[in-house]
Amino acid sequence: MSKHHIEMTINGRRHSGDVEARVSLSDFLRDDAGYTGVHVGCEHGVCGACTVIVDGKAVRSCLMLAVQAEGAQVTTVEGLAASDGTLHPVQQVLLEEHGLQCGFCTPGFVMTLAALTDGDAKPSEQQLVSALSGNVCRCTGYQGIRRAAKRLACNEAGENS
Numbered sequence: 372m373s374k375h376h377i378e379m380t381i382n383g384r385r386h387s388g389d390v391e392a393r394v395s396l397s398d399f400l401r402d403d404a405g406y407t408g409v410h411v412g413c414e415h416g417v418c419g420a421c422t423v424i425v426d427g428k429a430v431r432s433c434l435m436l437a438v439q440a441e442g443a444q445v446t447t448v449e450g451l452a453a454s455d456g457t458l459h460p461v462q463q464v465l466l467e468e469h470g471l472q473c474g475f476c477t478p479g480f481v482m483t484l485a486a487l488t489d490g491d492a493k494p495s496e497q498q499l500v501s502a503l504s505g506n507v508c509r510c511t512g513y514q515g516i517r518r519a520a521k522r523l524a525c526n527e528a529g530e531n532s
């Protein structure tokens with residue numbers, strides 16, 4: 372089967388590869404680029420575990436073809452913490468609120484929240500909770516995750532945590 376040469380920026384680094392047209396972005400990120408923080412659960416767009424940020428928007432990378440991300444800016448969970456190890460505010464708040472247990476779903480929750488809270492956006496708690504409705508967690512019961520969303524919402528303290 373013929374392959375397509377694609378190039379994209381992943382976590383600030385250029386990455387190129389040759390892929391068949393049928394290869395999903397999640398498989399390309401994990402198998403070709405080595406970003407195994409992209410977790411693949413359902414592969415049907417249902418669980419949200421594979422969520423990454425593509426050109427500023429949260430996307431389910433199991434539903435996007437790698438060739439569709441040609442030239443894009445892609446961020447995975449590995450790209451959020453600072454180089455000195457300081458956690459991204461979303462990661463820090465999830466940690467403090469005990470918003471994870473086994474951690475399988477966590478990259479997806481983190482990326483969904485980061486896509487909404489990074490930059491100038493000032494989402495409400497309701498907007499954050501509603502965005503998270505597409506992310507499934509089998510362990511936590513969601514209460515810690517909801518507390519984290521509440522703290523990240525600008526309508527709580529007037530600014531992001």
Ligand code: FES
Nearest residue numbers: 412414416419433
């Ligand atoms: S693995 Fe992509 S939504 Fe479940």
Ligand code: FES
Nearest residue numbers: 472473508509510
């Ligand atoms: S922490 Fe285990 S699935 Fe969410």
